Amino acid sequence: MVEIKVLLELQDLDIGLERFRQERRELPAELNELESEFEAIGGQLEAKKAELKALKVEIRDSENQVNQFDESQNKYKQQLLTVKTNREYSALLTEIEGVKREKEELEELIIRKMTAVEAAEAAVKECKARAREIEGRLKEKRGELSGKLKELDGQIGMREKKHSKLAADVPAGVMKLYRRIMGSKISRAVVNARNGSCGGCFAHIPLQKVADIRIGAQVYTCDHCGRILYYDDSESN
Ligand SMILES: [Zn+2]
Structure with missing residues (x-):
């Protein structure tokens, strides 16, 4: 779960970076x-x-x-x-x-x-x-x-x-996965799965997998779009 928090922070940073770099260009x-x-x-x-x-x-x-x-x-x-x-x-x-x-x-x-x-x-x-x-x-x-x-x-x-x-605190494999998804022109690589569906592509996620994502023993990805999934029911959107 700590990884997800870091990944979300990284994602915020990447989104901001892209915006600033675009502005600079x-x-x-x-x-x-x-x-x-x-x-x-x-x-x-x-x-x-x-x-x-x-x-x-x-x-x-x-x-x-x-x-x-x-x-x-x-x-x-x-x-x-x-x-x-x-x-x-x-x-x-x-x-x-x-x-x-x-x-x-x-x-x-x-x-x-x-x-x-x-x-x-x-x-x-x-x-x-x-x-x-x-x-x-x-x-x-x-x-x-x-x-x-x-x-x-x-x-x-x-x-x-x-x-x-x-990024130094994230395992290399997870970081590689994150970078690959972010690099594929997708705006977000880490998405919430709280509605039982992928927050990126809205594909259905089986209940058991949602439960696993909540526990967060490992990093799970969407079978449909490959985005990294996390679970947080306190998010408003
Ligand atoms: Zn998806």
């Missing part, structure tokens, strides 16, 4: 979500920065081109002063008009790109703010998790220690 998942969010916003930020840089280069190139158009225009205007014929004069005017049109188109393009620069700058700012916010939450979460991990490790360690201390 699931902890990093919360962090993973935030980490991938942080990564995604980092990617967005880099893309926006690259877009901004490209736009600025394009604007600079266009501005250089506008200057070249100005130079051409001035050159043509100088030439206007020296031409001799009306035909040359009107040809130059056509040239000047053409350059002017191209320059205006380019200036409109520059304005559109400047608007795009403003939008990209706003997006970069927003990404940075979002990244900072997520970083703050990550930091907070990491601190929270490491606290929880420490606590869980403490609980697990305490139970493991108690477990091995208790």
Whole structure:
């Protein structure tokens, strides 16, 4: 009977251990979500920065081109002063008009790109703010998790220690049986037989066997599911 008491204690410890270990395994998942969010916003930020840089280069190139158009225009205007014929004069005017049109188109393009620069700058700012916010939450979460991990490790360690201390007093054969049943994904290896049936699988147990279980001269198991049986009519469930 002493063995059964110890086995029941071991079982409580094992159930608690499994719960704590499960909790410990699931902890990093919360962090993973935030980490991938942080990564995604980092990617967005880099893309926006690259877009901004490209736009600025394009604007600079266009501005250089506008200057070249100005130079051409001035050159043509100088030439206007020296031409001799009306035909040359009107040809130059056509040239000047053409350059002017191209320059205006380019200036409109520059304005559109400047608007795009403003939008990209706003997006970069927003990404940075979002990244900072997520970083703050990550930091907070990491601190929270490491606290929880420490606590869980403490609980697990305490139970493991108690477990091995208790297990040392149980005969090796019984311990092996207990471990085999617990290892088969059954939540409880040691069950009450007080109703004349196995507390695990509810299979009927003959009266004589129930009597033997009550005496507890040895460890009895359920013929149907193999769980270890004990008898306690003071348990409420
Ligand atoms: Zn059973």
